[in-house]
Amino acid sequence: MSGGATWTAATHVLENDLTVESGVLEIEACSVIRMPDDGSITVANGGALRLIGTEDCPITITFSAIAPQRGDWSSIEFIASADNGNNQFDYVVVECGGGLGYGALWFDTGSGLTMTNTIVRDSANFGMQLSEDVSLPGFSDNTLTANALGPIALYANDVGQLGSGTCDQNDVDAIHVYGGEVATDQTWAALGVPYVIETTVGVTADTGSAHLTLAAGTTLAFDEEAGPAVGNLGGLTAVGTTTDPITFTSAKATPAAGDWTEIDIYAVSNGPQNVFTFTDISYGGGDNYGQVWLDDGAALQVDNVAFANGAASTCDVYLSAAGSSLTVAGGTAPVTCGP
16 A cells, blocks of 8 residues: 555454555554455555554454464565654554564565554564664563564674563573674663573674673673674673672573673773673683683773673683783682683
């Protein structure tokens, strides 16, 4: 459809895929959208999708069958060419999508959606699957549950947009982070499930700063060959508490020493921002440079940091040269080594 329209409160049964372009499709509260087999909604070419339900009368997007199942339909796709500033979901239920290998909500690079009070459940894939540089302004109070591959998959620089909400009781209870660069100041919230990191996450910026703060209670679980690298204009602050520590660990179900590489901190990073407090670091050291590696001239302050199960041939912190600065503010000092 083109040119914009308003669908009044009713049950709307789609017989084919729907493309929304050149205007806003607004759907009223209490509406039910029944999708066709393997069907999709694509928002592109100046189009926007505005779904504003209420707590008592949400908008539901589901399959046309009486008893829908995971993956009955494909996805709602937001394309970069859409009028993404006008895409909005509030009090919406999206269920039984994720067919054809896509998340129930799928985002093209550069697309966006304002999303609050929305439930995404029973996807045969991820609940939400994002390409790079997606805009999620005001993302909060959403529930992503009962999805086959997990609640959400996205790139590192977009993680900081995830606000409060529920991400548990999925088949895989983890937020999947593909990797990439954290190039802006941001905080990764503790959402009750770990962030599983697929490849190296760089914390670095060409200009300005890239200060990554991990909220108390956050867990980062790394796949093989993955680990954070804090580089130019970057900083990594992991300040946990005695009851809610920060955890860096392996993503494997049965972890072993050296499952992931190490936390790399370079001299060009912002030293005062590199602070680990009440942090547990385990199962790293796969490159035989400790579970933390400090470049010549790099700085790190640790306070009540516990190291465990590092690769047998490594120490806790590897100091690449005498210019590395490791300050121990409290707790047991880590075992250090170097060339």
